Amino acid sequence: MDEAELARYRTLLGVTAGATPEELRRAYVNRNFALIREGTETQRRELHAAHETLQAALAVPAPPRPESAPLPASQPGPAEPDVSVLIAEERRNPLTDFENAKTTILAPPLLFGLAWLLVVSPLGFFLKGFHVWMHELGHALPAWLSGRMAVPLPLGWTSVREEFSLFVYAALSALLLTLLVAGWRERRIWAIVIAVGLLLLQNHMTWFMPEPAQQFWWSAIGGIAGEFCLSALGLALFFIQLPEKFRWGACRYLVFLLCAACFIQAYRFWGDVYRGLEDIPYGSMIHGEDDPNGDLDKLRHDHGWTQSRIRRTFYGLGNGCLVALGAVYAVFALRLNQARGPRAHRLEI
Secondary structure, X not given: OOHHHHHHHHHHHOOOOOOOHHHHHHHHHHHHHXXXXXXXXXXXXXXXHHHHHHHHHHOOOOOOOXXXXXXXXXXXOOOOOOHHHHHXXXXXXXXXXXXXXXXXXXXXXXXXXXXXXXXXXXXXHHHHHHHHHHHHHHHHHHHHXXXXXXXEEOOOEEEEEEEEOHHHHHHHHHHHHHHHHHHHHOOOHHHHHHHHHHHHHHHHHHHHXXXXXXXXXXXXXXXXXXXXXXXXXXXXXXXXXXXXXXXXXXXXXXXXXXXXXXXXXXXXXXXXXXXXXXXXXXXXXXXXXXXXXXXXXXXXHHOOOOHHHHHHHHHHHHHHHHHXXXXXXXXXXXXXXXXXOXXXXXXXX
């Protein structure tokens, strides 16, 4: 270890070149205590590496701590943080800890049950706005992935420009690369998998998929498919630990609740359509049932889908997403996502 690297570690700990092992320990405890409140896991790991390196460089046993005379009760001295207290506080809040087994097992069913109660209650009316926006996002996402500019509006309309936009392609690629780099630096394997998967999908849809197929996805089928698939993705992301900068630990509960409500609404409705209790919703939200440019009208008249195929496709899509969500829940609840080896190291998820 060269002197420049040691100097950088001393600066990180806030000690001088002549610091004793005891002074290094105190500096590490104080800095680590501050990082527990405001820092990130990466910063704490770097601080720990600096402390271990400087202790090893000294190669001198720490001198015994001198016994100091107790101060009078009227003049209390500054309290030194207790290492045991710091270790206890460093344990994450169980609500934001992705490794907490109780949270992983109990939270998703409870939130899903709460979402179901909200949907069947009069309060379900207030969740329909998010349902509509998820439908429009289902139109916009395939457009973005194929390099088209799209604006999803929660009013039942998505504006899509059919011309290819290099800006949209570059902006989406930059966002996914940011997720990939952050996941690589923090060893978040699932963040890397998501980023790589979306980058591959984006390049396939942009450069290899024929334009009629692109238009089919963002114009006709994407809306209802988004109600199921994007909602299911939001539910599955509950278990995935994203990089620190995304602050995903707490807000995932609200996202899960909203996505669960959207999925339940879509699943219940298309279940009734499949069983003949509801009619296929032709037309559009803005122009009514007679609008020939509705999603399902396009599927029927432009792509030759029969009413039976429409019913089977979307109800089957809902069932497929439900099975996939059950598999994801089983994997994380049973801890099957952890690496098994001689030392039983855990995967960074």
